[in-house]
Amino acid sequence: MNAASLINFAYIVASILFILGLKMLGRQASARRGNLISAVGMLIAVVVTLLDKQVVNFTWITIGLVVGTVLGVICARVVKMTSMPEMVALLNGFGGLASLLVGWAEYGKIRAYGWDRYLAEFAGNPVFTGSAIFLAVLIGGVTFTGSVYAFAKLAGLLGGKPLLFRGQHLLNALMLGLILAGGGVAIFASDPALVLAGFATYLVVSLVLGWTFVMPIGGGDMPVVISLLNSLSGLAASAAGFVISNNVLIVAGCLVGTSGVILSVIMCKAMNRSLLNVLFSGFGSGAPGDGDGGGVIQGELKPISPEDSFAVLEAARQVVFIPGYGMAVSQAQHQVRELADLLEQNGAEVRFAIHPVAGRMPGHMNVLLAEASVPYEQLVEMDAINPMMASMDVAIVIGANDVVNPAAARDKSSPIYGMPIINAHEARTVICLKRGKGAGFSGIENHLFLMPNTRMLYGDAKSTLQAVVSEFKSIAAG
Amino acid sequence: MDLMLLFFIFTLAAFLGFELIAKVPSQLHTPLMSGSNAISGITIVGAIIAGGTDDHSWLTTVLGTSAVILAMINVVGGYLVTDRMLGMFKKKTAAVKKEDAA
Numbered sequence: 001m002n003a004a005s006l007i008n009f010a011y012i013v014a015s016i017l018f019i020l021g022l023k024m025l026g027r028q029a030s031a032r033r034g035n036l037i038s039a040v041g042m043l044i045a046v047v048v049t050l051l052d053k054q055v056v057n058f059t060w061i062t063i064g065l066v067v068g069t070v071l072g073v074i075c076a077r078v079v080k081m082t083s084m085p086e087m088v089a090l091l092n093g094f095g096g097l098a099s100l101l102v103g104w105a106e107y108g109k110i111r112a113y114g115w116d117r118y119l120a121e122f123a124g125n126p127v128f129t130g131s132a133i134f135l136a137v138l139i140g141g142v143t144f145t146g147s148v149y150a151f152a153k154l155a156g157l158l159g160g161k162p163l164l165f166r167g168q169h170l171l172n173a174l175m176l177g178l179i180l181a182g183g184g185v186a187i188f189a190s191d192p193a194l195v196l197a198g199f200a201t202y203l204v205v206s207l208v209l210g211w212t213f214v215m216p217i218g219g220g221d222m223p224v225v226i227s228l229l230n231s232l233s234g235l236a237a238s239a240a241g242f243v244i245s246n247n248v249l250i251v252a253g254c255l256v257g258t259s260g261v262i263l264s265v266i267m268c269k270a271m272n273r274s275l276l277n278v279l280f281s282g283f284g285s286g287a288p289g290d291g292d293g294g295g296v297i298q299g300e301l302k303p304i305s306p307e308d309s310f311a312v313l314e315a316a317r318q319v320v321f322i323p324g325y326g327m328a329v330s331q332a333q334h335q336v337r338e339l340a341d342l343l344e345q346n347g348a349e350v351r352f353a354i355h356p357v358a359g360r361m362p363g364h365m366n367v368l369l370a371e372a373s374v375p376y377e378q379l380v381e382m383d384a385i386n387p388m389m390a391s392m393d394v395a396i397v398i399g400a401n402d403v404v405n406p407a408a409a410r411d412k413s414s415p416i417y418g419m420p421i422i423n424a425h426e427a428r429t430v431i432c433l434k435r436g437k438g439a440g441f442s443g444i445e446n447h448l449f450l451m452p453n454t455r456m457l458y459g460d461a462k463s464t465l466q467a468v469v470s471e472f473k474s475i476a477a478g
Numbered sequence: 479m480d481l482m483l484l485f486f487i488f489t490l491a492a493f494l495g496f497e498l499i500a501k502v503p504s505q506l507h508t509p510l511m512s513g514s515n516a517i518s519g520i521t522i523v524g525a526i527i528a529g530g531t532d533d534h535s536w537l538t539t540v541l542g543t544s545a546v547i548l549a550m551i552n553v554v555g556g557y558l559v560t561d562r563m564l565g566m567f568k569k570k571t572a573a574v575k576k577e578d579a580a
Binding site: 045068069099106112237244246252259260 | 480481484487488491492493494495496498499500502503504505506507508509510511512513514515516517518519520521522523524525526527528529530531532533535537538539541542543544545546547548549550551552553554555556557558559560561562563564565566567
């Protein structure tokens with residue numbers, strides 16, 4: 001067996017490991033092993049690629065591998081569980097940029113040697129390989145700047161509100177035209193100055209397009225965007241695979257590309273919206289007053305102290321926690337679990353109601369609660385908890401907002417109308433932990449906070465929960 | 479390799495990707511996204527081939543090496559972050575046992 005077939009054989013093994021890994025990631029019991037298996041596949045792919053006859057210069061590759069590994073380990077170790085979504089966005093952006101650079105490097109080689117020598121090494125013809133390079137750079141560029149924008153939005157470096165301006169879609173369409181024109185010139189023109197201008201144009205405009213594409217999407221929709229960008233980075237890798245006729249790149253990139261689309265659609269369904277609506281509607285940018293037309297919002301905010309909250313909770317037999325992004329922000333998951341344990345000792349039955357899009361990523365809350373050792377049997381999904389909600393004595397809403405907003409069910413003028421919610425308002429008493437007054441991340445007024453059975457527990461969730469917990473403990477001690 | 483064969487592989491992989499992610503409990507969506515994000519770091523293979531060619535061009539070296547670094551961050555960071563997340567999911571019994579042992 002010669003080296004080339006050995007490499008291709010190893011690529012098949014790596015592809016199988018990726019497929020198995022992805023499949024196992026979809027089941028709780030096997031997820032961790034699945035991730036390990038796909039990592040082994042990656043290791044195999046990297047090692048055999050080093051044996052490729054194309055690869056002769058190892059100095060820089062080794063430096064690159066070492067530096068990348070060190071930085072990757074640092075990223076993974078340092079990041080807090082609450083910042084996971086922005087970390088994934090950033091890592092995804094790096095992958096996209098890498099695909100862009102691969103496309104650029106291959107393009108540089110073609111320009112240096114000419115097509116004939118290049119195509120002797122890799123299958124294809126100028127039109128096909130040129131288009132694949134074009135796609136790798138375009139998709140890679142959009143993925144990179146789009147992910148960086150999503151990262152900045154989630155990390156709070158930019159406002160959460162969507163930015164819309166007149167003619168935005170027209171501008172995006174114009175830029176797409178410019179990219180196509182520039183790409184065409186870069187591939188087919190022969191005059192060096194013209195080629196350079198064409199390539200520079202479409203490289204730069206691709207980067208700008210990623211930015212303006214994510215700009216009109218609100219912070220609340222970032223999970224969907226990240227999932228979609230993840231899918232795009234896979235397609236960029238796949239395009240790079242077509243350039244260098246590499247089947248493991250094509251298969252793995254394509255798997256990520258299509259599974260990312262499915263995941264995005266699942267997330268959109270959970271919000272009862274279509275993918276197109278998420279991407280193009282500028283959701284949440286409307287004036288906050290828009291929804292008041294029906295006079296639905298009436299009532300006032302009724303604050304409650306930690307001491308009174310304790311009194312309510314001590315008498316409760318059925319308690320449900322409804323966590324949201326606020327719990328992540330104040331790192332309150334350990335206090336939540338402590339309170340849950342005390343309530344259980346007190347004889348109450350405790351559940352955690354998880355909305356599919358609570359937090360900044362689907363499953364975000366599950367990860368945080370798991371970090372605090374809440375057993376996942378106690379986590380109940382939205383569809384399972386809603387029928388039980390009326391029998392709940394207390395619902396504790398911890399920094400969740402839109403996912404418990406009854407306006408989604410009642411107020412047709414509300415921008416979130418039609419989104420399925422957790423019916424927290426049906427519980428006998430609702431205690432809402434909230435940092436302060438004012439609308440949440442999406443900028444939408446929450447009707448739940450004004451309902452007669454709702455009490456507002458203001459302050460940082462971590463310290464207010466701590467106060468309730470110490471009330472419990474002092475009673476137990478006394 | 480034949481172009482049509484590459485397309486054939488691509489198409490089959492696309493359908494496989496759609497089928498793999500049909501029924502996933504929502505608590506696994508974040509790890510799944512992060513894990514598949516790590517797989518998209520497969521572009522490391524392209525980066526190694528691009529950067530390893532010895533064509534005496536500083537541009538290729540710079541682009542290739544940067545691509546290797548970035549893709550490697552994506553791969554290593556992605557797998558480790560996913561593992562960290564998944565390591566936190568425990569069954570109640572397992573969690574209790576661990577506490578007893580501590």
